Amino acid sequence: MVESNVNMKKVRSESTWYLTWLRFKRNKLALVGLGIIIVIVLIAIFAPVLAPYSPDEQHLKDRLQPPSSKYLFGTDEFGRDLFSRVLYGSRTALLVGIVVVAISATIGVTLGLISGYFGGWVDEIIMRTVDIVWSFPALILALAIVVILGPGLINAMIAIALVGWASYARVVRAETLSVKEELFVEAARSIGESDLRILVSYIFPNVLSSILVLITYNIPSAIITASSLSFLGLGAQPPSPDWGLTIATARRYLTLAPWYSIFPGLAIMLTVLGFNFVGDGLRDAVQPERVG
Amino acid sequence: MGVILKIEDLYVDFKTERGLVKAIDGVTLEVKEGEVLALIGETGCGKSTISKAIMRLLPKNATVRGKIIYKGKNLLELPESEMRKIRGKEIGMIFQDPLTSLNPVFTVSNQMEEMFKIHKLPTRKSIFEEIVNLLKIVRIPDAESRAKSYPFELSGGMRQRVMVAMMLSSNPSLLIADEPTTALDVTIQAQIMNLMLELKRNFNTTILLITHNPGVVAEIADRVAVMYAGQIVEVAPVKEVFDNPLHPYTRSLMRALPKGHKTERELENILGRVPNLLTPPPGCRFHPRCPFADERCTGGKPEIKEVEPGHFVACYKVGGTRNE
Numbered sequence: 001m002v003e004s005n006v007n008m009k010k011v012r013s014e015s016t017w018y019l020t021w022l023r024f025k026r027n028k029l030a031l032v033g034l035g036i037i038i039v040i041v042l043i044a045i046f047a048p049v050l051a052p053y054s055p056d057e058q059h060l061k062d063r064l065q066p067p068s069s070k071y072l073f074g075t076d077e078f079g080r081d082l083f084s085r086v087l088y089g090s091r092t093a094l095l096v097g098i099v100v101v102a103i104s105a106t107i108g109v110t111l112g113l114i115s116g117y118f119g120g121w122v123d124e125i126i127m128r129t130v131d132i133v134w135s136f137p138a139l140i141l142a143l144a145i146v147v148i149l150g151p152g153l154i155n156a157m158i159a160i161a162l163v164g165w166a167s168y169a170r171v172v173r174a175e176t177l178s179v180k181e182e183l184f185v186e187a188a189r190s191i192g193e194s195d196l197r198i199l200v201s202y203i204f205p206n207v208l209s210s211i212l213v214l215i216t217y218n219i220p221s222a223i224i225t226a227s228s229l230s231f232l233g234l235g236a237q238p239p240s241p242d243w244g245l246t247i248a249t250a251r252r253y254l255t256l257a258p259w260y261s262i263f264p265g266l267a268i269m270l271t272v273l274g275f276n277f278v279g280d281g282l283r284d285a286v287q288p289e290r291v292g
Numbered sequence: 293m294g295v296i297l298k299i300e301d302l303y304v305d306f307k308t309e310r311g312l313v314k315a316i317d318g319v320t321l322e323v324k325e326g327e328v329l330a331l332i333g334e335t336g337c338g339k340s341t342i343s344k345a346i347m348r349l350l351p352k353n354a355t356v357r358g359k360i361i362y363k364g365k366n367l368l369e370l371p372e373s374e375m376r377k378i379r380g381k382e383i384g385m386i387f388q389d390p391l392t393s394l395n396p397v398f399t400v401s402n403q404m405e406e407m408f409k410i411h412k413l414p415t416r417k418s419i420f421e422e423i424v425n426l427l428k429i430v431r432i433p434d435a436e437s438r439a440k441s442y443p444f445e446l447s448g449g450m451r452q453r454v455m456v457a458m459m460l461s462s463n464p465s466l467l468i469a470d471e472p473t474t475a476l477d478v479t480i481q482a483q484i485m486n487l488m489l490e491l492k493r494n495f496n497t498t499i500l501l502i503t504h505n506p507g508v509v510a511e512i513a514d515r516v517a518v519m520y521a522g523q524i525v526e527v528a529p530v531k532e533v534f535d536n537p538l539h540p541y542t543r544s545l546m547r548a549l550p551k552g553h554k555t556e557r558e559l560e561n562i563l564g565r566v567p568n569l570l571t572p573p574p575g576c577r578f579h580p581r582c583p584f585a586d587e588r589c590t591g592g593k594p595e596i597k598e599v600e601p602g603h604f605v606a607c608y609k610v611g612g613t614r615n616e
Contacts, residue, residue, distance in 0.1 A: 016396070016397060016442065016444075119352075182392055183387055183388075183389055183392040183393045184392060184393050184394055184395045184396070186349060186387070186393075187385070187387055187393040187394070187455075188395070188406075189347075189349055189379065190347055190349060190379055190380060190384075190385040190387075191379060191380030191384075191385075191406065191407055191410065191458070191462075192376040192377060192378070192379040192380040192381060192410045192411065193376075193406065193410060194376060197410075201395075201398075201406075202395050205395075205397040205398075206395075206396065206397055208397075
């Protein structure tokens with residue numbers, strides 16, 4: 001009897017998320033990705049502690065220095081320490097990732113749930129809007145929106161979110177269409193649940209895993225798009241240590257100081273890679289449980 | 293015994309790409325308070341459509357005509373908000389597949405809590421204690437820890453018990469059980485059936501049991517309604533249906549049943565096939581397969597008549613077929 005009680009406790013802890021984590025853990029690449037993300041998040045948080053100089057501190061005597069023990073990644077045209085700036089740049093990158101995902105996921109998931117659950121003309125309007133958004137290359141559309149809103153990091157984030165919601169809407173709609181046919185949804189209606197409650201407590205939690213996978217893919221693509229906009233001068237403005245902006249400035253000194261563009265470029269690449277590894281791992285970990 | 297649910301002249305059509313499917317064709321049926329009425333028929337004959345029509349859970353492409361009167365109210369005319377109060381509280385429903393009828397991301401107690409919240413059920417103790425108590429009533433062992441389990445950690449029989457326990461919480465007057473044991477093992481089937489019988493005895497719950505399993509019917513039903521292709525062909529007390537079936541369809545159905553003591557006999561089958569409900573045969577829908585059919589059967593739909601006390605049949609030939 002005592003034995004069986006112990007077993008019960010063990011069984012109870014095996015929630016769906018725990019099982020997903022167990023599967024995720026087996027994927028080495030995903031763990032590497034998770035490690036990279038954790039390191040970047042820590043860097044963003046502790047940038048003031050880790051950075052040897054302030055990102056804006058100019059050492060006019062040491063302009064465009066190559067990497068050395070004094071300036072780990074070298075310096076830029078104002079003698080600012082590139083290592084410190086790359087560290088601080090992680091803040092912008094993560095901020096972009098988080099804000100864009102928050103806005104586009106909120107819009108996209110809400111519209112996708114409504115579209116899939118209610119169907120009819122509401123569905124028609126939402127999905128045709130998605131088609132329109134999707135008919136433009138993401139960067140071009142974001143570019144157009146930023147041009148209308150005016151350049152700047154915040155506007156760039158809004159623009160990327162206004163493009164990004166469409167994929168959430170489409171994925172969530174498709175998932176909702178299949179989940180709403182499940183017997184437990186009918187059972188929920190048969191005990192008197194309202195449509196809103198069914199959407200929030202029955203359908204949303206059951207499409208959440210796909211949303212999470214989408215989010216981990218969406219963060220790096222948002223970071224890349226934001227960097228591209230900054231590179232084009234429409235995103236982050238000087239003197240921000242944004243990676244994309246840094247690369248744009250570095251372009252002018254490419255022959256003179258090649259390290260200038262390499263380090264922020266590597267930073268973007270590592271961040272994106274980390275999130276993509278996690279996204280792949282998460283997708284594989286989430287998929288098998290969907291059957292049962 | 294009063295009549296708790298009266299279905300009058302119910303028609304349900306489904307609009308599909310291939311045309312109008314006339315799934316329910318003029319069904320009239322009474323469910324008496326405190327009884328177990330079994331609705332029996334082949335797969336696709338409209339049993340589940342009737343249960344969904346009662347709950348107003350039919351898909352959007354369905355059009356419903358007729359009346360479904362529950363305790364004096366026509367359910368088909370109630371506003372959706374009123375209907376929600378009836379679902380679960382007044383009329384409960386148990387589904388065929390317990391494996392998928394619980395939300396996979398909720399624990400058992402979360403799920404059962406919903407009943408208490410939606411219908412603001414009175415509780416003497418905490419909701420959790422009430423839930424554990426209900427789980428004990430349906431004989432779920434180790435109820436406390438089971439309440440905290442997720443559905444996928446429970447067996448099919450266990451999940452069906454949870455569904456029954458959920459229904460117990462609001463103690464509905466009418467319980468619609470749509471093939472509640474089809475997906476379960478035979479031993480578990482009997483346990484669930486007994487559980488439902490206990491419900492009926494202890495709480496005077498009326499049960500509308502939908503099944504295609506005559507064995508289950510013989511065990512627990514008081515009366516039986518036999519459906520064929522969207523029409524009710526015979527309604528009678530359970531003993532009558534098995535010992536003295538009058539409608540040719542019911543008779544063939546009974547002959548198709550294996551009986552333990554008549555092993556030498558080969559089982560009969562019913563010739564022909566179930567009609568396509570896009571273009572149902574005119575008149576009695578059984579006539580193309582009926583050995584006794586004549587011109588009259590193809591002309592108009594036979595009315596359901598009481599031919600013996602409590603024994604209703606919809607067949608022009610009833611007198612003739614009985615004594616042949």
